[in-house]
Amino acid sequence: MAAASSFVWRRLNLEDIAERIDYGFTESASTDAVGPKFLRITDIQNGDVDWNTVPYCRATRDDIDIYKLTPGDIVFARTGATTGKSFLIQECPEDAIFASYLIRVRPKNSIDPRFLAHFFNTPDYWAQIRQQSVGSGQPGVNSSRLRSLSVPVPPFEEQQRIATILDRADTIRRKQREADALAGALSTSKFRDSFGHPDHGWQEQLMGDVAQVQGGIALSGRRDLLTRKVPYLRVANVFRDRLELSDIKEVGVTDEEFEKTSLRVGDVLLVEGHGNREEIGRSAIWDESIAGCVHQNHLIRVRPCLDRLHPVYLNAFVNSDDGRQQLFRFGKTTSGLNTINLSNVRSMQILLPPVDLQRRYAEFVGAQRTLTMRLHTAIRESDELFNTLVQRAFRSEL
Secondary structure, three states, X not given: OOOOOOOOOEEEEHHHHEEEEEEOEOOOOEOOXXXXXXXXXXXXXXXXXXXXXXOEOOOOHHHHHHXXXXXXXXXXXXXXXXXXXXXXXXXXXXXXXXXXXXXXXXXXXXXXXXXXHHHOOOHHHHHHXXXXXXXXXXXXXXXXXXXXXXXXXXXXXHHHHHHHHHHHHHHHHHHHHHHHHHXXXXXXXXXXXXXXXXXXXXXXXXXXXXXXXXXXXOOOHHHHHOOOEEEEXXXXXXXXXXXXXXXXXXXXXXXXXXXXXXXXXXXXXXXXXXXOHHHOOOEEEOOOOOOOOEEEXXXXXXXXXXXXXXXXXXXXXXXXXXXXXXXXXXXXXXXXXXXXXXHHHHOOEEEEOOHHHHHHHHHHHHHHHHHHHHHHHHHHHHHHHHHHHHHHHOOOOX
Protein backbone atom coordinates (compact mmCIF):
# COMPACT_ATOMS: atom_id res chain seq x y z
CA MET A 1 0.00 0.00 0.00
CA ALA A 2 1.38 3.43 -0.91
CA ALA A 3 2.22 5.92 1.78
CA ALA A 4 -0.18 8.73 2.55
CA SER A 5 -0.43 11.11 -0.40
CA SER A 6 1.55 14.36 -0.32
CA PHE A 7 -0.92 16.06 -2.66
CA VAL A 8 -2.87 19.02 -1.31
CA TRP A 9 -6.55 18.24 -0.91
CA ARG A 10 -9.24 20.92 -0.81
CA ARG A 11 -12.82 20.67 0.34
CA LEU A 12 -15.16 22.20 -2.18
CA ASN A 13 -18.90 22.37 -2.48
CA LEU A 14 -20.41 20.16 -5.19
CA GLU A 15 -21.69 23.22 -7.06
CA ASP A 16 -18.06 24.41 -7.41
CA ILE A 17 -16.96 21.21 -9.18
CA ALA A 18 -20.11 20.55 -11.22
CA GLU A 19 -20.87 21.97 -14.64
CA ARG A 20 -24.59 21.28 -14.13
CA ILE A 21 -26.94 20.03 -11.39
CA ASP A 22 -30.44 19.46 -12.80
CA TYR A 23 -33.79 17.88 -12.05
CA GLY A 24 -35.11 15.33 -14.52
CA PHE A 25 -37.92 15.34 -17.07
CA THR A 26 -41.56 14.98 -16.02
CA GLU A 27 -43.42 12.57 -18.29
CA SER A 28 -45.13 9.18 -18.23
CA ALA A 29 -43.08 6.11 -19.09
CA SER A 30 -44.15 3.83 -21.94
CA THR A 31 -43.13 0.34 -22.98
CA ASP A 32 -43.69 1.41 -26.61
CA ALA A 33 -40.78 3.07 -28.43
CA VAL A 34 -42.53 6.46 -28.56
CA GLY A 35 -39.34 8.47 -27.93
CA PRO A 36 -36.01 8.29 -26.08
CA LYS A 37 -35.10 5.85 -23.32
CA PHE A 38 -36.38 7.22 -19.98
CA LEU A 39 -34.21 6.36 -16.96
CA ARG A 40 -36.05 6.19 -13.61
CA ILE A 41 -35.02 5.42 -10.03
CA THR A 42 -36.48 1.92 -10.30
CA ASP A 43 -34.31 1.13 -13.32
CA ILE A 44 -31.16 1.34 -11.18
CA GLN A 45 -30.83 -2.03 -9.48
CA ASN A 46 -27.81 -3.40 -7.59
CA GLY A 47 -25.58 -0.65 -8.91
CA ASP A 48 -26.40 -1.27 -12.56
CA VAL A 49 -28.91 -0.49 -15.29
CA ASP A 50 -30.25 -2.95 -17.86
CA TRP A 51 -30.99 -0.51 -20.68
CA ASN A 52 -32.95 -3.19 -22.52
CA THR A 53 -35.67 -2.98 -19.85
CA VAL A 54 -35.67 0.82 -19.46
CA PRO A 55 -38.93 2.26 -20.85
CA TYR A 56 -39.42 5.13 -23.26
CA CYS A 57 -41.23 8.46 -23.09
CA ARG A 58 -42.54 11.13 -25.39
CA ALA A 59 -40.15 14.08 -25.67
CA THR A 60 -39.41 16.86 -28.13
CA ARG A 61 -35.96 17.53 -29.55
CA ASP A 62 -35.64 20.49 -27.15
CA ASP A 63 -36.55 18.23 -24.20
CA ILE A 64 -33.90 15.71 -25.26
CA ASP A 65 -31.26 18.43 -25.57
CA ILE A 66 -32.00 19.61 -22.01
CA TYR A 67 -32.27 16.22 -20.28
CA LYS A 68 -29.94 14.07 -22.37
CA LEU A 69 -27.58 11.78 -20.45
CA THR A 70 -23.93 11.47 -21.44
CA PRO A 71 -21.14 9.22 -20.12
CA GLY A 72 -19.68 10.83 -17.00
CA ASP A 73 -23.02 12.09 -15.70
CA ILE A 74 -23.98 10.96 -12.19
CA VAL A 75 -27.67 10.62 -11.30
CA PHE A 76 -29.09 10.68 -7.76
CA ALA A 77 -32.34 9.41 -6.30
CA ARG A 78 -33.85 12.47 -4.68
CA THR A 79 -36.74 10.91 -2.79
CA GLY A 80 -38.05 7.72 -1.24
CA ALA A 81 -36.26 4.79 0.35
CA THR A 82 -33.27 5.12 -2.00
CA THR A 83 -32.68 8.83 -1.33
CA GLY A 84 -29.06 9.69 -2.04
CA LYS A 85 -28.25 6.56 -4.03
CA SER A 86 -26.18 7.47 -7.06
CA PHE A 87 -25.24 5.91 -10.37
CA LEU A 88 -22.41 6.81 -12.74
CA ILE A 89 -23.45 6.79 -16.40
CA GLN A 90 -20.61 5.01 -18.19
CA GLU A 91 -22.57 4.20 -21.32
CA CYS A 92 -26.15 4.74 -22.41
CA PRO A 93 -28.32 4.68 -25.54
CA GLU A 94 -28.23 7.75 -27.75
CA ASP A 95 -30.60 10.50 -26.59
CA ALA A 96 -31.48 8.69 -23.31
CA ILE A 97 -32.94 11.13 -20.77
CA PHE A 98 -33.65 10.97 -17.03
CA ALA A 99 -36.87 11.21 -15.02
CA SER A 100 -37.97 13.85 -12.54
CA TYR A 101 -37.24 11.86 -9.37
CA LEU A 102 -33.57 11.84 -10.33
CA ILE A 103 -31.04 14.67 -10.12
CA ARG A 104 -28.21 14.77 -12.66
CA VAL A 105 -24.74 16.00 -11.73
CA ARG A 106 -22.37 16.66 -14.62
CA PRO A 107 -18.83 17.18 -13.26
CA LYS A 108 -16.50 19.83 -14.64
CA ASN A 109 -13.54 18.76 -16.77
CA SER A 110 -11.26 19.20 -13.75
CA ILE A 111 -13.06 16.37 -11.94
CA ASP A 112 -12.78 12.66 -12.81
CA PRO A 113 -16.40 11.38 -12.74
CA ARG A 114 -15.18 8.00 -11.44
CA PHE A 115 -13.49 9.66 -8.48
CA LEU A 116 -16.62 11.65 -7.67
CA ALA A 117 -18.83 8.57 -8.03
CA HIS A 118 -16.66 6.69 -5.52
CA PHE A 119 -16.96 9.59 -3.06
CA PHE A 120 -20.74 9.22 -3.21
CA ASN A 121 -20.34 5.81 -1.53
CA THR A 122 -18.29 7.02 1.45
CA PRO A 123 -19.45 7.41 5.08
CA ASP A 124 -18.59 11.13 4.74
CA TYR A 125 -21.09 11.53 1.90
CA TRP A 126 -23.84 9.53 3.60
CA ALA A 127 -23.45 11.47 6.85
CA GLN A 128 -24.07 14.67 4.89
CA ILE A 129 -27.06 13.18 3.08
CA ARG A 130 -28.65 12.06 6.34
CA GLN A 131 -28.13 15.51 7.80
CA GLN A 132 -29.51 17.28 4.74
CA SER A 133 -32.44 14.98 3.98
CA VAL A 134 -35.74 16.75 4.18
CA GLY A 135 -39.31 15.61 4.56
CA SER A 136 -41.01 13.19 6.93
CA GLY A 137 -41.88 9.59 6.17
CA GLN A 138 -40.42 9.98 2.65
CA PRO A 139 -36.95 11.52 3.07
CA GLY A 140 -35.65 13.60 0.19
CA VAL A 141 -32.77 15.71 -1.08
CA ASN A 142 -33.24 18.72 -3.34
CA SER A 143 -30.76 20.23 -5.76
CA SER A 144 -29.90 23.22 -3.57
CA ARG A 145 -28.92 20.94 -0.71
CA LEU A 146 -26.99 18.72 -3.08
CA ARG A 147 -25.07 21.76 -4.31
CA SER A 148 -23.84 22.44 -0.78
CA LEU A 149 -22.33 18.98 -0.30
CA SER A 150 -18.70 19.20 0.81
CA VAL A 151 -16.36 17.08 -1.35
CA PRO A 152 -12.63 16.41 -0.70
CA VAL A 153 -10.80 17.14 -3.97
CA PRO A 154 -7.14 16.38 -4.78
CA PRO A 155 -5.41 17.36 -8.06
CA PHE A 156 -6.77 15.72 -11.19
CA GLU A 157 -3.89 13.22 -11.56
CA GLU A 158 -4.47 11.99 -8.02
CA GLN A 159 -8.20 11.67 -8.71
CA GLN A 160 -7.39 9.45 -11.67
CA ARG A 161 -4.97 7.30 -9.66
CA ILE A 162 -7.47 6.78 -6.83
CA ALA A 163 -10.35 6.11 -9.25
CA THR A 164 -8.29 3.49 -11.10
CA ILE A 165 -7.41 1.64 -7.87
CA LEU A 166 -11.00 1.66 -6.65
CA ASP A 167 -12.36 0.67 -10.08
CA ARG A 168 -10.08 -2.39 -10.12
CA ALA A 169 -11.18 -3.41 -6.63
CA ASP A 170 -14.83 -2.89 -7.56
CA THR A 171 -14.39 -4.97 -10.73
CA ILE A 172 -13.22 -7.90 -8.59
CA ARG A 173 -16.37 -7.57 -6.45
CA ARG A 174 -18.61 -7.45 -9.50
CA LYS A 175 -17.01 -10.51 -11.09
CA GLN A 176 -17.43 -12.44 -7.84
CA ARG A 177 -21.10 -11.51 -7.74
CA GLU A 178 -21.53 -12.57 -11.36
CA ALA A 179 -19.92 -15.92 -10.49
CA ASP A 180 -22.25 -16.23 -7.51
CA ALA A 181 -25.30 -15.61 -9.71
CA LEU A 182 -24.14 -18.25 -12.18
CA ALA A 183 -23.46 -20.74 -9.38
CA GLY A 184 -26.93 -20.11 -7.99
CA ALA A 185 -28.48 -21.01 -11.34
CA LEU A 186 -26.52 -24.26 -11.70
CA SER A 187 -28.85 -26.35 -9.55
CA THR A 188 -31.93 -25.25 -11.48
CA SER A 189 -30.21 -25.93 -14.78
CA LYS A 190 -29.01 -29.34 -13.58
CA PHE A 191 -32.53 -30.23 -12.39
CA ARG A 192 -34.01 -29.40 -15.79
CA ASP A 193 -31.31 -31.30 -17.64
CA SER A 194 -31.68 -34.38 -15.42
CA PHE A 195 -35.44 -34.57 -14.95
CA GLY A 196 -37.11 -32.29 -17.48
CA HIS A 197 -37.33 -34.58 -20.50
CA PRO A 198 -40.81 -35.95 -21.34
CA ASP A 199 -39.56 -39.33 -22.67
CA HIS A 200 -37.97 -40.64 -19.46
CA GLY A 201 -40.77 -43.11 -18.76
CA TRP A 202 -40.76 -42.45 -15.01
CA GLN A 203 -43.94 -42.70 -12.96
CA GLU A 204 -45.80 -39.89 -11.28
CA GLN A 205 -47.17 -40.33 -7.77
CA LEU A 206 -49.36 -38.32 -5.47
CA MET A 207 -47.24 -36.51 -2.89
CA GLY A 208 -49.35 -38.01 -0.14
CA ASP A 209 -48.35 -41.52 -1.28
CA VAL A 210 -44.59 -40.92 -1.04
CA ALA A 211 -44.37 -38.43 1.82
CA GLN A 212 -45.99 -37.55 5.14
CA VAL A 213 -47.66 -34.14 4.94
CA GLN A 214 -48.17 -32.45 8.31
CA GLY A 215 -49.59 -29.13 9.49
CA GLY A 216 -48.05 -27.07 12.28
CA ILE A 217 -48.94 -25.38 15.55
CA ALA A 218 -51.57 -22.64 15.68
CA LEU A 219 -50.56 -19.77 17.92
CA SER A 220 -52.85 -18.63 20.71
CA GLY A 221 -52.71 -16.89 24.05
CA ARG A 222 -53.11 -20.18 25.95
CA ARG A 223 -49.63 -21.22 24.86
CA ASP A 224 -48.12 -18.71 27.27
CA LEU A 225 -49.43 -20.90 30.08
CA LEU A 226 -47.65 -24.04 28.88
CA THR A 227 -44.39 -24.78 30.67
CA ARG A 228 -42.57 -26.44 27.76
CA LYS A 229 -41.17 -23.74 25.47
CA VAL A 230 -39.46 -24.68 22.21
CA PRO A 231 -38.17 -22.79 19.14
CA TYR A 232 -40.51 -22.69 16.17
CA LEU A 233 -40.26 -21.75 12.50
CA ARG A 234 -42.65 -19.37 10.79
CA VAL A 235 -43.09 -18.00 7.29
CA ALA A 236 -40.41 -15.35 7.87
CA ASN A 237 -37.84 -18.13 8.35
CA VAL A 238 -38.51 -20.05 5.12
CA PHE A 239 -37.54 -18.70 1.71
CA ARG A 240 -37.19 -20.42 -1.63
CA ASP A 241 -34.42 -22.98 -1.16
CA ARG A 242 -32.98 -21.28 1.92
CA LEU A 243 -33.66 -20.75 5.61
CA GLU A 244 -33.27 -17.45 7.46
CA LEU A 245 -32.71 -18.31 11.12
CA SER A 246 -31.44 -15.03 12.58
CA ASP A 247 -34.79 -14.34 14.29
CA ILE A 248 -36.26 -17.43 15.96
CA LYS A 249 -39.12 -17.24 18.45
CA GLU A 250 -40.33 -19.73 21.07
CA VAL A 251 -43.78 -21.18 21.68
CA GLY A 252 -45.38 -23.22 24.41
CA VAL A 253 -46.33 -26.79 23.39
CA THR A 254 -47.65 -29.95 24.90
CA ASP A 255 -45.59 -33.14 24.70
CA GLU A 256 -48.06 -34.54 22.18
CA GLU A 257 -47.80 -31.45 19.96
CA PHE A 258 -44.03 -31.56 20.11
CA GLU A 259 -43.96 -35.18 18.96
CA LYS A 260 -46.34 -34.35 16.13
CA THR A 261 -44.69 -31.18 14.79
CA SER A 262 -40.98 -31.47 15.68
CA LEU A 263 -38.66 -31.23 12.69
CA ARG A 264 -36.07 -33.73 11.46
CA VAL A 265 -33.17 -33.36 9.06
CA GLY A 266 -34.51 -33.63 5.52
CA ASP A 267 -38.02 -32.33 6.24
CA VAL A 268 -39.17 -29.96 3.50
CA LEU A 269 -41.13 -26.90 4.65
CA LEU A 270 -43.65 -25.17 2.36
CA VAL A 271 -45.14 -21.72 2.91
CA GLU A 272 -48.89 -22.17 3.26
CA GLY A 273 -49.99 -18.58 2.66
CA HIS A 274 -48.57 -15.30 1.34
CA GLY A 275 -49.77 -11.96 0.03
CA ASN A 276 -47.70 -12.49 -3.11
CA ARG A 277 -49.07 -15.31 -5.27
CA GLU A 278 -45.54 -16.10 -6.50
CA GLU A 279 -44.45 -16.98 -2.96
CA ILE A 280 -47.06 -19.55 -1.98
CA GLY A 281 -45.51 -23.00 -1.64
CA ARG A 282 -41.92 -21.74 -1.61
CA SER A 283 -39.89 -24.36 0.19
CA ALA A 284 -36.60 -25.12 1.92
CA ILE A 285 -35.02 -28.16 3.58
CA TRP A 286 -34.67 -28.29 7.35
CA ASP A 287 -31.05 -28.92 8.34
CA GLU A 288 -31.50 -29.17 12.13
CA SER A 289 -29.48 -26.02 12.73
CA ILE A 290 -31.60 -25.59 15.85
CA ALA A 291 -32.35 -28.61 18.02
CA GLY A 292 -35.89 -29.39 19.13
CA CYS A 293 -37.60 -27.06 16.66
CA VAL A 294 -41.28 -27.20 15.64
CA HIS A 295 -43.19 -25.29 12.96
CA GLN A 296 -46.16 -22.96 12.90
CA ASN A 297 -49.37 -23.85 11.08
CA HIS A 298 -48.56 -21.40 8.27
CA LEU A 299 -45.82 -23.81 7.24
CA ILE A 300 -46.57 -27.28 5.86
CA ARG A 301 -44.05 -30.01 6.62
CA VAL A 302 -43.39 -32.70 4.01
CA ARG A 303 -41.36 -35.70 5.25
CA PRO A 304 -40.38 -37.90 2.27
CA CYS A 305 -40.23 -41.68 2.28
CA LEU A 306 -36.48 -41.89 1.84
CA ASP A 307 -36.50 -45.17 -0.05
CA ARG A 308 -38.44 -43.45 -2.86
CA LEU A 309 -37.89 -39.72 -2.53
CA HIS A 310 -34.74 -37.77 -1.69
CA PRO A 311 -35.31 -34.49 0.25
CA VAL A 312 -33.08 -32.46 -2.09
CA TYR A 313 -34.95 -33.71 -5.15
CA LEU A 314 -38.29 -33.12 -3.41
CA ASN A 315 -37.36 -29.54 -2.52
CA ALA A 316 -36.14 -28.83 -6.06
CA PHE A 317 -39.35 -30.27 -7.52
CA VAL A 318 -41.58 -28.10 -5.29
CA ASN A 319 -39.60 -25.01 -6.33
CA SER A 320 -39.51 -26.01 -10.02
CA ASP A 321 -41.81 -24.58 -12.68
CA ASP A 322 -43.97 -27.74 -12.59
CA GLY A 323 -44.29 -27.76 -8.82
CA ARG A 324 -45.06 -24.07 -8.60
CA GLN A 325 -47.69 -24.25 -11.35
CA GLN A 326 -49.48 -27.05 -9.53
CA LEU A 327 -49.55 -25.00 -6.32
CA PHE A 328 -50.74 -21.90 -8.21
CA ARG A 329 -53.68 -23.92 -9.55
CA PHE A 330 -54.54 -25.13 -6.05
CA GLY A 331 -54.15 -21.72 -4.45
CA LYS A 332 -57.12 -19.80 -3.07
CA THR A 333 -57.26 -16.06 -2.43
CA THR A 334 -59.06 -14.69 0.62
CA SER A 335 -58.76 -11.07 1.77
CA GLY A 336 -55.65 -10.61 -0.32
CA LEU A 337 -53.91 -13.71 1.06
CA ASN A 338 -53.04 -16.56 -1.30
CA THR A 339 -53.16 -19.96 0.41
CA ILE A 340 -52.76 -23.69 -0.10
CA ASN A 341 -53.69 -26.45 2.33
CA LEU A 342 -52.58 -29.92 3.38
CA SER A 343 -54.93 -31.59 0.92
CA ASN A 344 -53.47 -29.54 -1.95
CA VAL A 345 -49.92 -30.62 -1.11
CA ARG A 346 -50.94 -34.29 -0.76
CA SER A 347 -52.60 -34.05 -4.19
CA MET A 348 -49.51 -32.79 -5.99
CA GLN A 349 -48.30 -35.06 -8.78
CA ILE A 350 -44.58 -35.62 -8.33
CA LEU A 351 -42.33 -37.31 -10.86
CA LEU A 352 -40.32 -40.20 -9.34
CA PRO A 353 -36.95 -40.79 -11.04
CA PRO A 354 -34.79 -43.64 -9.72
CA VAL A 355 -33.53 -42.87 -6.21
CA ASP A 356 -29.91 -43.27 -7.34
CA LEU A 357 -30.42 -40.51 -9.89
CA GLN A 358 -32.04 -38.32 -7.24
CA ARG A 359 -29.06 -39.00 -4.96
CA ARG A 360 -26.56 -38.01 -7.63
CA TYR A 361 -28.45 -34.78 -8.13
CA ALA A 362 -28.32 -34.16 -4.37
CA GLU A 363 -24.54 -34.68 -4.42
CA PHE A 364 -24.27 -32.13 -7.22
CA VAL A 365 -26.34 -29.63 -5.23
CA GLY A 366 -24.17 -30.21 -2.16
CA ALA A 367 -21.00 -29.49 -4.14
CA GLN A 368 -22.59 -26.41 -5.68
CA ARG A 369 -23.58 -25.09 -2.25
CA THR A 370 -20.03 -25.58 -0.98
CA LEU A 371 -18.87 -23.47 -3.91
CA THR A 372 -21.52 -20.86 -3.15
CA MET A 373 -20.43 -20.64 0.49
CA ARG A 374 -16.85 -20.05 -0.60
CA LEU A 375 -17.99 -17.39 -3.04
CA HIS A 376 -20.02 -15.67 -0.31
CA THR A 377 -16.97 -15.63 1.93
CA ALA A 378 -14.85 -14.18 -0.88
CA ILE A 379 -17.52 -11.55 -1.64
CA ARG A 380 -17.74 -10.55 2.01
CA GLU A 381 -13.95 -10.20 2.23
CA SER A 382 -13.85 -8.21 -1.03
CA ASP A 383 -16.57 -5.88 0.26
CA GLU A 384 -14.61 -5.29 3.46
CA LEU A 385 -11.42 -4.64 1.51
CA PHE A 386 -13.17 -2.31 -0.93
CA ASN A 387 -14.81 -0.31 1.86
CA THR A 388 -11.45 0.00 3.61
CA LEU A 389 -9.83 1.19 0.37
CA VAL A 390 -12.57 3.78 -0.19
CA GLN A 391 -12.22 5.18 3.32
CA ARG A 392 -8.43 5.31 3.04
CA ALA A 393 -8.62 6.89 -0.39
CA PHE A 394 -10.72 9.80 0.84
CA ARG A 395 -8.51 10.23 3.89
CA SER A 396 -5.58 10.69 1.46
CA GLU A 397 -3.98 7.44 2.67
CA LEU A 398 -3.69 5.46 -0.56
